[in-house]
Amino acid sequence: MSQIHLLSPRLANQIAAGEVVERPASVVKELLENSLDAGATRLEVDIEQAGIKLIRIRDDGDGIEKDDLPLALSRHATSKIYALEDLEAVASLGFRGEALASISSVSRLTLTSRRIASEHAWQVQTEGRDMEAALSPAAHPQGTTVEMRDLFFNTPARRKFLKTENTEFKHLDEVVKRLALSRFDVAFQLKHNSRIIHQLKPAMLQADQERRVAAVCGPAFVEQSLRVDMNAEASGLTLKGWIGLPTFSRSQADLQYFFVNGRMIRDKLVTHAVRQAYADVLFHGRHPAYVLYLELDPALVDVNVHPTKHEVRFREGRLVHDFIFRSIHRVIGDVRPDASSVPAL
Numbered sequence: 001m002s003q004i005h006l007l008s009p010r011l012a013n014q015i016a017a018g019e020v021v022e023r024p025a026s027v028v029k030e031l032l033e034n035s036l037d038a039g040a041t042r043l044e045v046d047i048e049q050a051g052i053k054l055i056r057i058r059d060d061g062d063g064i065e066k067d068d069l070p071l072a073l074s075r076h077a078t079s080k081i082y083a084l085e086d087l088e089a090v091a092s093l094g095f096r097g098e099a100l101a102s103i104s105s106v107s108r109l110t111l112t113s114r115r116i117a118s119e120h121a122w123q124v125q126t127e128g129r130d131m132e133a134a135l136s137p138a139a140h141p142q143g144t145t146v147e148m149r150d151l152f153f154n155t156p157a158r159r160k161f162l163k164t165e166n167t168e169f170k171h172l173d174e175v176v177k178r179l180a181l182s183r184f185d186v187a188f189q190l191k192h193n194s195r196i197i198h199q200l201k202p203a204m205l206q207a208d209q210e211r212r213v214a215a216v217c218g219p220a221f222v223e224q225s226l227r228v229d230m231n232a233e234a235s236g237l238t239l240k241g242w243i244g245l246p247t248f249s250r251s252q253a254d255l256q257y258f259f260v261n262g263r264m265i266r267d268k269l270v271t272h273a274v275r276q277a278y279a280d281v282l283f284h285g286r287h288p289a290y291v292l293y294l295e296l297d298p299a300l301v302d303v304n305v306h307p308t309k310h311e312v313r314f315r316e317g318r319l320v321h322d323f324i325f326r327s328i329h330r331v332i333g334d335v336r337p338d339a340s341s342v343p344a345l
């Protein structure tokens, strides 16, 4: 008797969801990235019970065509790439076409959207998802609202792995903070159990940006930090942002944000370069605080290593490492007691 059979699409999606949807924070990350990819300028995030009960994200982006709504929920369905070559230059945050399919397979999902040219909005609703998502007309301004309820309601084993509401909310808040630091031009609002946690206006002027960094990282960080604004003309690398004074060091590496061409990353090479620059001014076991933005030719960095991990691959690792090290070392040099040891940039 034959023993091999194809998994049902629903089960296949639920298994795949394990990769993308680990916890409420991962849902928020995927949904906010979709909104940003759609050109949103205003993002509203409503959360109940740390996102386990409800995650509602409303944007003012381009919206989704009526006929595309059910497709948006299908696996491997995306509007962002067409061919393998597109991956070389992918500018969007997503492109795998897996997030909505995964999320909808482990929650109750309502997707409401309106394109600017449409007379009204359309809505699809799914519950743990089987493909017959029903379309109905709806009222909604231009943009998209995704409402996710009851995460993991149909996968109790996974639900058991969720931590306390407090912990889950911290992860979720961290996702919002990272994105808020990566897009000063976008307004963010985060509400948890009807309480406003973040209310961030677009911040294009430097003073406004500093205010946003203070709102996200705490005013003490901005007050006790140095501005970085460096560029290496030969290689076209630039590094901007804020680095904490040595006296503002932390017992944990919990205030470290590093963006490469606008994307938050975590990378050994970067961490090492920053550490080294601080080596002679920080006590053992202390960690520097920083919010830094590295810009470089996109051809010199591969950001598509893994969808959920924040890894990148630099083509010229040594060059990037040295640039980061020297830039920070020099800025710290201005306050270092023995300034004569600063290497030339």
Ligand code: ADP
Pocket (backbone or CB within 6 Å): 030, 034, 035, 038, 059, 061, 062, 063, 064, 072, 073, 077, 078, 079, 080, 094, 095, 096, 097, 098, 099, 100, 101, 143, 144
């Ligand atoms: P990906 O982002 O990798 O394309 P997703 O499953 O996250 O895959 O989304 C599928 C598709 O649904 C996207 O390619 C996009 O066309 C559409 N979409 C999802 N969210 C939004 C949104 N907030 N606004 C406009 N379109 C969206």
Ligand code: MG
Pocket (backbone or CB within 6 Å): 030, 033, 034, 094, 095, 097, 099, 100
């Ligand atoms: Mg996506």
